[in-house]
Amino acid sequence: MTMLRRRAWVALLAVAAVPVMLLAVPAPEASARPNFQAPFPCGTAIRAESFGHAPALDIFRNPTSATEGQLLVAPAAGVVNQSYSSPAGAGNIVQINHGGGWFTTYIHLQARLVDVGDRVQRGVGIGRVGHTGETSNGVPHLHFEMAVDRNGDGRAEWGYPNNERTTPVFNGVTYGQTNSQSSQITSRNCGSAKDEFGVFRPSDGSWYTPGTVLTTNWGEPGDLPFAADLNRNGIDEIGVFRPSTGNWHTVGQIVHSNWGEPGDLPVPGDWNGDGITQIGVFRPSTGDWFTPGTVLRTNWGEPGDLPVAGDWNGDGIDEPAVFRPSTKDWFILGRTLAANWGEPGDLPVAGDWNGDGIDEIGVFRPSTRTWHKPGVVMQSNWGERGDLPIAGNFN
Structure with a gap:
């Protein structure tokens, strides 16, 4: 200069x-x-x-x-x-x-x-x-x-x-x-912390990570959980999408009102690489993906697919992905992330499990109360049937 x-x-x-x-x-x-x-x-x-x-x-x-x-x-x-x-x-x-x-x-x-x-x-x-x-x-x-x-x-x-x-x-x-x-x-700038998995327990409104209670008595049956860094401070907040009202909540705050439809599945992500996570949904009935005011993707995905989002290549931008239980395959647009991995009944999660700046797929298996990523059991005998998984940097 x-x-x-x-x-x-x-x-x-x-x-x-x-x-x-x-x-x-x-x-x-x-x-x-x-x-x-x-x-x-x-x-x-x-x-x-x-x-x-x-x-x-x-x-x-x-x-x-x-x-x-x-x-x-x-x-x-x-x-x-x-x-x-x-x-x-x-x-x-x-x-x-x-x-x-x-x-x-x-x-x-x-x-x-x-x-x-x-x-x-x-x-x-x-x-x-x-x-x-x-x-x-x-x-x-x-x-x-x-x-x-x-x-x-x-x-x-x-x-x-x-x-x-x-x-x-x-x-x-x-x-x-x-x-x-x-x-x-x-660059060895590989993240400030590893992501960890957790659960929302709708039966009593409790949120847990292994060894930690994140919060209690918050959320309602029917709420769909998410975790997102909404203010670029490097820490993910827990939140819920409430299909009955179309409202999105974090503890003490309504993040967005009257957006989304019953049947939508929440899938937040950093869609533009600015370091802030935005809310989003996958609409299985149409195969469309939305953030408020923007159509992320149209006619991609099938009914029965379960959505996740992650930075799959370390470029700082999240991309939508789906787990297809019927075939046990994982897809992002244009390629297969993983084939023949997972089981029907598994609930997908995605996180940077090792702090290298790249997200990996994972599942919570309620039938055995185990958490897996390809080739590795991340946690055994943790969680309950009815728990809904989340993943993020909570500390």
Whole structure:
């Protein structure tokens, strides 16, 4: 990124005006550095170039042609303290305060997926790579800076040489120590936590995960459960779709009113990769899939199919899928996820069971009170007949 010369001159003039005694005061140290990962989904191959502005990095996808529009995810938990657009300068900009004086800044974004004040967990979508702003030179890339708030003003300086910028560290490896450095990196930003399974017990309105009571006396017989991260904080909330009223509830809140029909099956997902889960339904009678105001898919699926949604390839976007008990097959559009796996009576779930950023299928088998994924029994002797399964990151 071209240096912002005006800001550099302002900084130099400010330093020149400070008495020598003040310049001798040491800058405050930050707290221990968070365990930063690369700001790209798990397994993404990237190339980081320091060019002539180390320790800042310009980051590209491998292959470079895949850079534009690539999803960016938070490298560590934090709070968004800057999110704005500067078309004549650096374009779309996001900065995250990770606590302890540590900040990361993302520049030239195609899209900003977070607002000031948003709390984000590691692995949550924050933007998409682009080439906005005049200083991008029209080349799609992420200009990335890591910094320490040494003057205690609650933000980090960026875009020009200053004593707050520091060498980025991803997965314990330091980059950008010198100019003209090129590094090949595979992202190990593989989620902040593994998903776990749980149940809604309509008979008494209780919600459980193994070893934990999530809540009690909430929900009604006939409610259909779901779990969703509705506010991009990295934690899934429990909820229900109530077909009798067409209302969608989380604890203490109606998420959506008068939407959906009796016979619809709830299937929430992050349909656009913005890090927020949206409610959705599969309508077996027509084979249609909806979110409020949008038709996701038409004429796909059969009566008797049971829906799930998941990020099956780690790109940050969920896709609908079905389990077909009549054939024991699992499908997404255009391909078979799994063949001849599961049994009639199994209830499907999907989750990131190992924290690698990719969802896997699973089932709750009420007849044996066991939980399975292909080749593995995840839990034995847990749950009851009549329980309805959910899956998510609940902690």
